[in-house]
Amino acid sequence: MKILVLLKEVPVVSEIRINRQYFTIDRSGVGKMMNPADRHAIEAALKLADTRGGEVTAITMGPESSESILREAASLGVKAAYRLTDKAFAGADTLATATILKAAIDATGPYDAVFCGASSIDGVTGQIPAKLGTMLGCGILTNACKIEITDAGLTIDRKAGTGYEKLTASFPLVCSVTEDANTPRKPSIKGRTMSKRLVIEVLDNEKLQIPAEGIKSPSKVIGLFPPPALEKGQMIPGEDPEAAVAELVELLQEQAAF
Amino acid sequence: MSNQNIWVFFELSDGRPKRVCLEMMQKAKALAEGSSGKAAAVIIDPEPEEACKAAFENGADQVLIVRQKFFFESAAYILEKLAGKYEPKIVMIGATTEGRDLAASASARLHCGIASECTDVVITGSGVFWIRPSYDGRLNTNIGIEEAPMIGTFKPGIFKLEEPAAGRSGETVEEAIEVPAGILLTQLLGFTPDDELTKANIEDAEIIVAGGRGVGSKEGFGQLYELAAALGGSVGASRAAVDEGWIGKDYQIGITGKTVAPRLYIGFGISGALPHVNGIKESDIIVAVNTDPNAPIFGVANYGIVADLNVICPALTKKVKEMKG
Ligand SMILES: Cc1cc2nc3c(=O)[nH]c(=O)nc-3n(C[C@H](O)[C@H](O)[C@H](O)COP(=O)(O)OP(=O)(O)OC[C@H]3O[C@@H](n4cnc5c(N)ncnc54)[C@H](O)[C@@H]3O)c2cc1C
Numbered sequence: 001m002k003i004l005v006l007l008k009e010v011p012v013v014s015e016i017r018i019n020r021q022y023f024t025i026d027r028s029g030v031g032k033m034m035n036p037a038d039r040h041a042i043e044a045a046l047k048l049a050d051t052r053g054g055e056v057t058a059i060t061m062g063p064e065s066s067e068s069i070l071r072e073a074a075s076l077g078v079k080a081a082y083r084l085t086d087k088a089f090a091g092a093d094t095l096a097t098a099t100i101l102k103a104a105i106d107a108t109g110p111y112d113a114v115f116c117g118a119s120s121i122d123g124v125t126g127q128i129p130a131k132l133g134t135m136l137g138c139g140i141l142t143n144a145c146k147i148e149i150t151d152a153g154l155t156i157d158r159k160a161g162t163g164y165e166k167l168t169a170s171f172p173l174v175c176s177v178t179e180d181a182n183t184p185r186k187p188s189i190k191g192r193t194m195s196k197r198l199v200i201e202v203l204d205n206e207k208l209q210i211p212a213e214g215i216k217s218p219s220k221v222i223g224l225f226p227p228p229a230l231e232k233g234q235m236i237p238g239e240d241p242e243a244a245v246a247e248l249v250e251l252l253q254e255q256a257a258f
Numbered sequence: 259m260s261n262q263n264i265w266v267f268f269e270l271s272d273g274r275p276k277r278v279c280l281e282m283m284q285k286a287k288a289l290a291e292g293s294s295g296k297a298a299a300v301i302i303d304p305e306p307e308e309a310c311k312a313a314f315e316n317g318a319d320q321v322l323i324v325r326q327k328f329f330f331e332s333a334a335y336i337l338e339k340l341a342g343k344y345e346p347k348i349v350m351i352g353a354t355t356e357g358r359d360l361a362a363s364a365s366a367r368l369h370c371g372i373a374s375e376c377t378d379v380v381i382t383g384s385g386v387f388w389i390r391p392s393y394d395g396r397l398n399t400n401i402g403i404e405e406a407p408m409i410g411t412f413k414p415g416i417f418k419l420e421e422p423a424a425g426r427s428g429e430t431v432e433e434a435i436e437v438p439a440g441i442l443l444t445q446l447l448g449f450t451p452d453d454e455l456t457k458a459n460i461e462d463a464e465i466i467v468a469g470g471r472g473v474g475s476k477e478g479f480g481q482l483y484e485l486a487a488a489l490g491g492s493v494g495a496s497r498a499a500v501d502e503g504w505i506g507k508d509y510q511i512g513i514t515g516k517t518v519a520p521r522l523y524i525g526f527g528i529s530g531a532l533p534h535v536n537g538i539k540e541s542d543i544i545v546a547v548n549t550d551p552n553a554p555i556f557g558v559a560n561y562g563i564v565a566d567l568n569v570i571c572p573a574l575t576k577k578v579k580e581m582k583g
């Protein structure tokens with residue numbers, strides 16, 4: 001079986017400083033890491049390979065620094081890795097990103113299963129899995145919190161409002177994984193050696209040959225601004241709790257709040 | 259040339275439209291009025307009648323109906339065909355479990371831009387601007403999309419739901435669209451209700467009693483459950499309380515949790531950090547109880563009490579019980 005996992009390098013969002021005067025963000029010195037859900041995608045991919053036999057490949061689109069998450073994946077058992085990068089890929093929105101990932105899958109695949117994180121912590125769109133699945137024309141299982149390997153494919157559970165939905169699809173498929181789905185394994189000693197030896201192939205658009213029209217981003221980040229201040233309300237004196245509660249209840253009743 | 263029309267995708271459960279669809283419908287009406295377009299609802303369901311009525315009463319000028327069972331794969335295909343024929347400017351989709359899949363799949367099919375999980379949208383002559391909270395809610399991002407069609411998704415509770423206009427009506431258009439078998443590659447096997455998830459389904463709650471780090475312990479949450487029970491509401495929490503392990507992650511309110519819009523939100527021992535406040539802003543009434551007079555939550559609360567929650571919460575429960583007899 002040929003299995004793929006998609007990995008994204010993200011900034012440690014809480015370390016990003018915000019300039020309160022100009023509302024710009026300062027990413028200098030901000031740490032980078034593997035998107036948390038992607039760790040669980042790797043685990044799901046490795047578990048499928050363990051069960052059905054086969055190899056796991058990892059792909060990331062990102063700058064050179066993102067090779068470290070590919071090496072991290074190799075230390076866990078991922079055997080091959082590609083990094084996608086090109087000037088033309090900069091600023092890609094979700095449509096362009098999915099288009100580029102699809103091209104890389106066509107160039108290096110086909111794969112029986114593609115695993116990804118349910119959502120990234122920086123863009124937080126959760127768009128890539130179902131977009132990519134639609135472009136590939138394969139089954140789409142998103143937000144898995146439990147994954148079962150069946151004869152023909154996968155069956156997942158996912159949280160939906162007041163309960164769990166069960167979905168299934170046959171291979172080939174795309175499956176996006178939440179942090180509830182599994183407990184990622186730790187790197188082995190052998191894995192650490194493999195990680196150092198991993199040869200990362202870099203694919204640019206010379207190799208992928210995506211027409212310019214295909215990687216145009218229809219959505220653009222125009223700017224950042226502070227959330228508007230909300231209206232400040234009324235304070236109820238709290239020294240006498242009984243009186244405070246009585247006043248609050250009266251105010252709430254006036255507005256039929258309960 | 260596409261027109262100025264704004265579509266809202268209606269997702270139904272048991273024949274009734276989800277609340278988020280009505281919220282978006284009202285927003286679509288306001289947007290359409292401002293840009294000389296029409297507001298339309300798209301309903302894919304074998305029994306669209308009740309939803310159709312609700313769509314009109316919440317602002318639809320037109321309802322497009324496809325009598326078929328809804329699933330995101332077929333719905334994305336149908337949306338592609340409908341959008342190809344009618345060329346709407348904007349398609350609004352609720353950021354529900356299926357809505358997210360639908361939005362992603364439809365935007366791939368339409369090869370169009372998407373702004374996901376927005377808190378607002380503004381239409382100008384030069385484009386449409388979508389507001390998304392980002393960087394843990396510390397900043398809003400302005401996403402611009404020029405080319406139609408485009409998709410925007412919204413979580414439940416982003417827009418305040420006003421009274422519908424009873425009896426309001428409009429034009430219905432039925433379309434028959436055959437979905438080729440090759441489109442359906444994923445299968446929904448079933449739905450299993452879950453008690454824990456039902457309790458944690460705070461997105462639909464009318465009253466929420468929320469606790470933060472100030473509650474102090476898992477046992478401390480006991481008094482919040484009692485108050486919630488007396489009020490007929492649900493319990494929610496800040497991330498700090500979740501991280502402490504006092505309550506499950508499914509109860510977390512905020513930017514990395516759930517967005518809620520109850521009639522009444524009462525926050526106990528919650529400081530009011532932006533990531534949390536982002537998830538409660540559209541509540542009708544916000545009440546905050548905190549020992550720190552400078553807690554930022556008082557800057558957003560309609561009513562604030564500077565006091566110990568361990569005194570106020572039980573006193574409030576007692577009072578509510580007395581009143582409800
Ligand atoms: C603040 C902000 C707001 C944005 N808003 C929008 C918007 O509204 N609409 C829009 O179209 N774009 C938007 N973008 C751009 C978008 O984040 C990028 O296109 C990004 O490359 C993919 O989206 P995501 O991170 O949200 O992916 P998600 O769909 O959340 O990611 C899910 C999974 O897909 C895989 N994946 C994602 N990116 C990569 C990658 N580069 N390489 C390999 N695997 C990957 C990973 O497994 C990941 O866990 C925004 C970006 C920022 C920073």
Ligand SMILES: Cc1cc2nc3c(=O)[nH]c(=O)nc-3n(C[C@H](O)[C@H](O)[C@H](O)COP(=O)(O)OP(=O)(O)OC[C@H]3O[C@@H](n4cnc5c(N)ncnc54)[C@H](O)[C@@H]3O)c2cc1C
Pocket residue numbers: 013014394469470471472473495496497498499510511512513514515516526527528529530531532533534547548549550553565566567568
């Ligand atoms: C990436 C990221 C995402 C995040 N997402 C979320 C999110 O989705 N939701 C969320 O809630 N947070 C989120 N946060 C965390 C957020 O920034 C705050 O840390 C968190 O909301 C604080 O929770 P709190 O108000 O319960 O705790 P604290 O900030 O510690 O506040 C506790 C409050 O309790 C008061 N208090 C103490 N004792 C009493 C008493 N006896 N009676 C009354 N008041 C008392 C204190 O005065 C204080 O104001 C996120 C943070 C990051 C970095």
